[in-house]
Amino acid sequence: MSVTLQARGLTKVYRTGEVEVHALRGVDLDLEERELVVLLGQSGSGKSTLLNILGGLDTASSGEVRFRGQPLTTVSDSALTRFRRDHVGFVFQFYNLIASLTARENVALVTEICPQPMDPAEALALVGLAERIDHFPAQLSGGEQQRVAIARAIAKRPDILLCDEPTGALDSETGILVLEAIDSVNRELGTTTAVITHNTVIGQMADRVIYLADGRVSREERNARRLSPSAMSW
Amino acid sequence: MRALDRKALRDLWRLRGQVLAVGLVIASGVAVLVMSLSTLEALEQSAATYYERYRFAEVFAGLKRGPERLADRIASIPGVQTVQTRIVRYATLDIPGFAEPVIGQFVSIPDQGAPLLNRLVYRSGGPLAPGRHDQVLVSEPFAEAHGLRPGDRLDAVLDGHRRTLYIAGVVLSPEFIYSLGPGALLPDDLRFGVMWMSRQALEAAFDLDGSFNNVTLDLLRGVDPDDVIAALDGLLEPYGGVGAIARADQLSHWFVTNEIAQLATMSRILPAIFLVIAAFLTHMVLSRLIAMERSQIGLMKAFGYSAREIAGHYAKLVVAIALVGILIGLLIGVWFGRLNTAMYADLFRFPTRIYVTSSAGFMTAAGLSLLAALAGASSAVWRAVRLPPAQAMAPPAPPVFRRSRLASTRLWRWLDQPTRIILRNIGRWPVRAGLTAVGLSASVALLVLTLQWNDSLDYLAQTYFFDTQRQHVMLGFAETRPTSVLQEVRRLPGVLAAEPMRIVSADFKVGHRTHRGALSGVPEPARLQPVFDDERSAVVAVPLDGLILGERLARKLRVGQGDSVDVHLLEGRRPVLTLVVADTVATHIAMPAYVHIHRLDRALRERPGLEYVSLLIDSRAESLLYEELKNLPAVSAVMLRQAAIDSFYATVIDHIMVYISMFTVLACTLGVGVAYNSVRIALSERGRELATLRVLGFSRGEISYILLGEVALLAVLALPLGCVVGRGLTIVMASSFDTELFRVPLTIEPSTFGMAMLISLAATALSAGLVRRRVDRLDLVEVLKTRE
Secondary structure, three states, rough: OOOEEEEEEEEEEEOOOEEEEEEEEEEEEEEEEEEEEEEEEOOOHHHHHHHHHOOOOOOOOOOEEEEOEEEEEOHHHHHHHHHHHHHHEEEEEOOOOOOOOOHHHHHHHHHHHOOOOHHHHHHHHHHOOOOOOOOOOHHOOOHHHHHHHHHHOOOOOEEEEEOOOOOOOHHHHHHHHHHHHHHHHHHHHEEEEEEEEEOOOHHHHHHHEEEOOOOOOEEEEEEOOOOOOHOOOO | OOOHHHHHHHHHHHHHHHHHHHHHHHHHHHHHHHHHHHHHHHHHHHHHHHHHHHOOOEEEEEEEEEEEOHHHHHHHOOOEEEEEEEEEEEOOOOOOOOOOOOOOOOOOEEOOOOOOOOOOEEEOOOOOOOOOOOOEEEEEEHHHHHHOOOOOEEEEEEOOOEEEEEEEEEOOOOOOOOOOOOOOOOOOOOOOOEEEEEHHOOOOOOOOOOEEEEEEEEEEOOHHHHHHHHHHHHHHHOOOOOOEEHHHHHHHHHHHHHHHHHHHHHHHHHHHHHHHHHHHHHHHHHHHHHHHHHHHHHHHHHHHHHHHHHHHHHHHHHHHHHHHHHHHHHHHHHHHHHHHHHHHHHHOOOOOOOOOOHHHHHHHHHHHHHHHHHHHHHHHHHHHHHHOHHHHOOOOOOOOOOOOOOHOHHHHHHHHHHHHHHEEEEHHHHHHHHHHHHHHHHHHHHHHHHHHHHHHHHHHHHHHHHHHHHEEEEEEEEEEEEHHHHHHHHOOEEEEEEEEEEEEEEEEOOOEEEEEEEEEEEEOOOOOOOOOOOOEEEOOOOOOOEEEEEEEHHHOOOOOOHHHHHHHHOOOOOOEEEEEEEEEOOOOOOOOOOEHHHHHHHOOOOOOOEEEEEEEHHHHHHHHHHHHHOOOEEEEEEEEEEHHHHHHHHHHHHHHHHHHHEEEHHHHHHHHHHHHHHHHHHHHHHHHHHHHHHOOHHHHHHHHHHHHHHHHHHHHHHHHHHHHHHHHHHHHHHOOOOOEEEEEOOOHHHHHHHHHHHHHHHHHHHHHHHHHHHEEEEEEHHHHHHHO
8 A cells, every 4th residue: 555645753843932842752654545544642742733744734843744755844835835735635623614605615715726626515415514505604503514624625635634633622423423524535535534633432433543642653553443433422 | 010001001012013003093183183273373373463563454445646634534434543544556676686577565654653553573674764765674575585685775666767775674564474466376575575665755756745545444442344444435435445455355364364264174174084084993903902802801800800990991002092193193293283384484474483382282183083092992892891701701603694695696606715705704894894995095085185286286377377368478557557558568679469458446236245356357359368267268258348257256246147237446437337247257266357448448438548468578588678667667567477387386386295295194194004904903803714725725825815805805996985085075175265366176187086096005005015924924733723
């Protein structure tokens, strides 16, 4: 299986005033084609920092990230913008929808600027929102808003889907609906997916679970069988 | 310091860009108010003390020749306190080293003692030596223009006799704060000056022994000048009285009060615009601040701060913002005020330096600004205080958007999402967007108002100097001359054509409406000084029988074509003519009335005569002609068109440029204040959205489009609106400056609209550029991590 995203020796040091915070202390990681990886860790373990660097939102203090063999750590800001635009889909804990655009338009926002998008309606159908397509964010529930965010992330047919605590702001029932959407996108489109969470239960839906602690990968487990989100509960 | 106060200070520092932007708008209003009020006060005070101390007369009358004993009868008119008879005549002067003829207005002063009225202020030198009939006092502006000093000499042609006069002193008079030569629009100190000589000397020079041709009065307190004028006119009628006027109509005083009235208008209209915009901006800034501080307000309330304490906290912020503006405004206002009064000092001659730092002006400006800012902020503060703490601490619900009718149109489908974001944001907060557009349009409007002054003045110069006056030189005679004088004038060197004109003082009466003015007799066809309609841009023919009235005179008398007007001529046998209005003409200067010159001659039952001759000359023989004119006995005034044009432009350009620069700066401040705050607030409200878009792969340029597109769109909408409002403001200003002597033409060239829009767009682009830099510094990670 080929590697989509590869990280080697990543470190990240934040300086806030006179204090130095080591968020990452040398992380090696491979995300393979079509797999669903869950990154598990307590808050402060460095998982969000890792995701941001992998997604081209932030730069590492040292180390290297390669996307399909091409280095990402040394390129310009506009090349990183290009990388995000063409290859990466993001889902955030807070859905970050544009309040002034409907569900369909929020998805179209992305499909208008990428090379081979799917139809926004199709993407919304994939996450089970075919009925709510012309609603504004203020007219949708939290779970529905998060599913719009997922539709927005996948509509560009990204090579990588990065989800940062996608269920963090939702109750468990709604959270499972959201995870089902992520699961079906991974299975049907074969998008390499990384989900970060502190909820260990979610690890059961992954091909692989990577545990992060104190800025390092502490261990890694491969699930024999991926559990459907509908079979999970917390 | 209390924690809350420390927070207020830090908030001010954090918001310094916006505080400064709002402050500058407030400052602009304060500056205009302080400038106009302090200039207003300076002019009013200076004139009042000058008039009082130097006993400026209250009634003025001219006549042909009256015996001195008439003075006693004048003094016995009820209400008259002091009578000063005198001799006033124009004469040509020959100033060494100055080629063109100069007009002098000679005024007599008593041989012994100071004049009873219109006393002189000695600036250098001293009074006339007793018995010296060749000594003269000259007005200061004239002396300065020619570099004349006590002891210098000049030549004058007094009633045909060339005399050498020696300057004894340089003086100022309350009668000539603003001194205009005959036929002039603006003071020209090089070509017109006032001279004072002893009564005996002028009696001898003008053959007026034991007589006078001018009288001034002052009245007992509370006496109506109109009653005195009626009695005086009756007394002077047999002696060729040409109609007395009250102080209000005296030329110099009229200009001073007119200027005061204009400043008063300015001090009402312009600061109001700025203060309203400032109120809107403080509202915008504070609403945003409070929206961002919702949870903190909730927290403060949870801690037990009362609503009043929280309101007080935000009120302090507003007061601080206003104080920044007031302070800057005071400094700029004082500076503008000094510029402005320096300009007036040039135009109006007062014996003392006239700048006044008006404390009433300061207080008014500061008070109004503070009120405007507090009024603007009050609803935002009220909303903050009303929030229940629990609700305040929770994040606000996302704003509700609805599909508009526009969304179902075909056009909508063509729009990309960023453009839809822009349009929906405008649609979601229409009042705010509207106010932003109105604010930006106010800046355009102010620029239109300012820049159109150039157009109006050009138009005025065009119609007055080129369309109406086609002559090069106009000669004035002290007394009516027979038409044979035309032949003599035509024989002068360089004269290509000569045309006569008569001007006779007259009262126009229709029912109970009257107007005291003059009737001009013109030949037909008149080629050198035709009757010209400024609006139709056409020469109007003067019929042999019938009256042509200036439009405003017609309006004052409420007559139109076909109505008759009784014209009481105030000269000769004082005949009364009933004339039918043949036509009316639009003019911007004075309120003229014309008849055919033959009709006037017939009415006066005199042999044909004239008081003025218009000349077309060959410029190559100019200096030769001027030399002759200086010695021509009967000529009392020589008016050169080119000199009048030059002085018009020199004076006006100087003065108007000061105003144009001042107001352009203020208008730009307004534009920047509105645009910067709008964009800055949009950025802080939508930072999260914009960062999300960056994460989704939008470039900086693309998200800048969303951020700046809205203000750009509003700016574009504001341009035509601003032009319309600007035109409206121009009309308001022009009509408030409308007087009997002078009407500001309403012309705005297309290029003026264009320039106003360009300047305003540049100001908007500048403020957008300032905020654009912040877009580059958006922290993508941080903004996504936390809810605001």
